[in-house]
Amino acid sequence: MGPTVMKFGGTSVQDAEAFARVAEIVKGEGANSPVVVTSAMSKVTDALLGAFDLAKRGAVEDAVLSLEPHLERHREVALKLLDEAGRRLFRVELEFAEKELGDLLMRVSRRSLPLSMLKDAIVSYGEQLSSRLLALVCTNAGLNARHVDSRRLIVTDEEYGAAAPIFAETEKLVRLELSDTIAGGEVPVMGGFIAASRSGETTTLGRGGSDYSAAIVGASLGAREIQIWTDVTGVLTCDPRICPTARTLKTLSYEEAAELAYFGAKVLHPKTIQPAVDQKIPVRVCNSHQPAERGTMILPQTETTPRKVKSIAYKKGITILRISSARMLGAFGFMSAIFQIFERHRVVIDVVTTSEVSVSLTLDNTDALDAVVKDLERIGTVEVVPDNAVVCVVGFGLRGASGVASEVFDAISEYNISLISHGASSVNLTFVVKQDVVTDVVKRLHDEFFG
Numbered sequence: 042m043g044p045t046v047m048k049f050g051g052t053s054v055q056d057a058e059a060f061a062r063v064a065e066i067v068k069g070e071g072a073n074s075p076v077v078v079t080s081a082m083s084k085v086t087d088a089l090l091g092a093f094d095l096a097k098r099g100a101v102e103d104a105v106l107s108l109e110p111h112l113e114r115h116r117e118v119a120l121k122l123l124d125e126a127g128r129r130l131f132r133v134e135l136e137f138a139e140k141e142l143g144d145l146l147m148r149v150s151r152r153s154l155p156l157s158m159l160k161d162a163i164v165s166y167g168e169q170l171s172s173r174l175l176a177l178v179c180t181n182a183g184l185n186a187r188h189v190d191s192r193r194l195i196v197t198d199e200e201y202g203a204a205a206p207i208f209a210e211t212e213k214l215v216r217l218e219l220s221d222t223i224a225g226g227e228v229p230v231m232g233g234f235i236a237a238s239r240s241g242e243t244t245t246l247g248r249g250g251s252d253y254s255a256a257i258v259g260a261s262l263g264a265r266e267i268q269i270w271t272d273v274t275g276v277l278t279c280d281p282r283i284c285p286t287a288r289t290l291k292t293l294s295y296e297e298a299a300e301l302a303y304f305g306a307k308v309l310h311p312k313t314i315q316p317a318v319d320q321k322i323p324v325r326v327c328n329s330h331q332p333a334e335r336g337t338m339i340l341p342q343t344e345t346t347p348r349k350v351k352s353i354a355y356k357k358g359i360t361i362l363r364i365s366s367a368r369m370l371g372a373f374g375f376m377s378a379i380f381q382i383f384e385r386h387r388v389v390i391d392v393v394t395t396s397e398v399s400v401s402l403t404l405d406n407t408d409a410l411d412a413v414v415k416d417l418e419r420i421g422t423v424e425v426v427p428d429n430a431v432v433c434v435v436g437f438g439l440r441g442a443s444g445v446a447s448e449v450f451d452a453i454s455e456y457n458i459s460l461i462s463h464g465a466s467s468v469n470l471t472f473v474v475k476q477d478v479v480t481d482v483v484k485r486l487h488d489e490f491f492g
Contacts, residue, residue, distance in 0.1 A: 043074075043259075043263040043265045044071055044073065044267040045075050045265055046078060046255050047260035047261070047268045048254070048267070048269050049079045050269070050270065050272070051084070053079075054080065057122055060068055060118050060174070061122055062330075063329060064175075064179045064181075064184065065182070066270065067179060067228065068182065068183065071184070071266065073266075074218065075228055076228070076258060076259075076262065077175065077179070077230040077231070078231055078233045079171050079172050080167075080168065080232075080251040081167025081168050081171050081232075082170075085167040085170075088108060090165050090191070091104075091107060092104040092108050092266045093159070093160050095107060096208075100148050101146050101147055101149075101472055104183075105143050108142065112135060115170055116132075116135065118178070119135075127181055134173050138169065141164065141166075145159055145162055145163050151459050152192070158242060160202065160289065162242075164245060165232075167234075169231025169235070172188060172230055176230035184228050185228060186229075187229055187230065189219070189222070189231050190232075193218060194218055194231070195211050195214075195257060195258075196210040196211050196214065197236045198238065199238045199242070199244065200244075203246070203247040204236060204244035206246070209224070216261060216262065222406055233250065233251025234251045234254060235254075251310075252269055252310035253312040255313070259317065259322055260319060263320065264320075266322065267324045268326075269324065269325070269327065271328065271329065274289050274327070275290060275308070275335075276293055276339075277288050278290065278352050278353065279483060279491070283483050283484060284483070289334075289336065289337060291338065292337065292338050292339070292340055293337060293338075293340070294339070294340060294341065294468070295318045295339060295340070297468050299326070300354075300433060300468055300469045301312045301354045301433065301435050304313065304354045304431055304469075305357075305433065314339075317339075323338055324339040325337065325339070348438070349437075349438065349439060350436040350445065354432075354433045354435065356405060356430060356431045357430045358405055359403050360403065360410065361401060361425075361426040361429055361459060361460065362404065362413075362417070362423060363400070363423070364400045364417055364421050366398060366421025367398055368421070376395070376400070379400060382416045383413065385416070387409070390407065391431060401459075405431075408468055426459070429475060430476045431472075431473055432471070434449055434469065434470045436468060437467075437468055438467065438468070439467065446463060453486065455486050456478050458474060459472075
């Protein structure tokens, strides 16, 4: 059996109590050769991004000062959980990080290097510090822990901010670096989210990329299980902030989990699933505040349930684009021309529906909207409809289940539906409503299927 890869999110390492709890969780997995991947302490990544923005505007001193409260949080954890030798060691690490961050922020204000490169270098310090601190905390708790710099393991392209791993090289490095460490009884502790290009420059895998890091390492090592430790007990039937009666799902298929992740369920990063799918590695979602609970196991396949629907996800901030043109009627290549525009502007599309003379689609990122619309207007008439939300109803075998669509739309018959996508996936029924009613829509659906 391979090792257990354990990824801990920001809320799982938010303070001294949380760090101590993580060390105990890792000790409990000791017989299964744990490999630990950690996010930055909660709120630290946002603070680093804020400091970058301040430095970009020339306010370097303010940028440096804005980070001090968050560096102090690391000092407090070290003071409470480490012995004197550990405190001294981490103090050196922290002082070195402070100096490097100051230098990087000055470089941002001077534009001495590409800003995207500097941004990744700055934001990486959240995971660098949390992983070094966690390794020391685990050692102090009696574990044979060793810090490993993720930038020596995960190789990516140079797409700063959302770098893509080069899997063949990464797999070779992960095995070379970690196999003997694990075999020798050591517990590797590394930061998620961060990597390096072939030239050695720091890159990041995008927000939420710590899950992706864990999956990449797990796939490279042939892990027995990948555990995602967060602040909720597994994947729920609905967002508990909307439906307090939401319950934990015992199992999900990879396909169900991917759909939920993509359409708004924030327990998993969408990219997490793919490396696990490739190697058929189970992924377990656990609650670090309630470690005795087993959470949700995500497997290659799960069986259908009597109620068919397993979970309901939603995503706000959706913009609908409608492209209409009589030239589309009976023409070939029209859809290709539309998608080429989105590809050129690097814009991701969520939901697509078509008729004989029009195409409707949704976007959740409108940064390049004006440029996209300008290009689309050369093809046809474009209508932009903001302030919508996507609702995704997920369950194994949903496409072939008779009566489910009727139940869904009967439950929300008083609300207008803008778009419907059903049949493209065997596990999901997706539709779009106005953003201001999505909470009520989700409540109605949860009552219908889980009430």
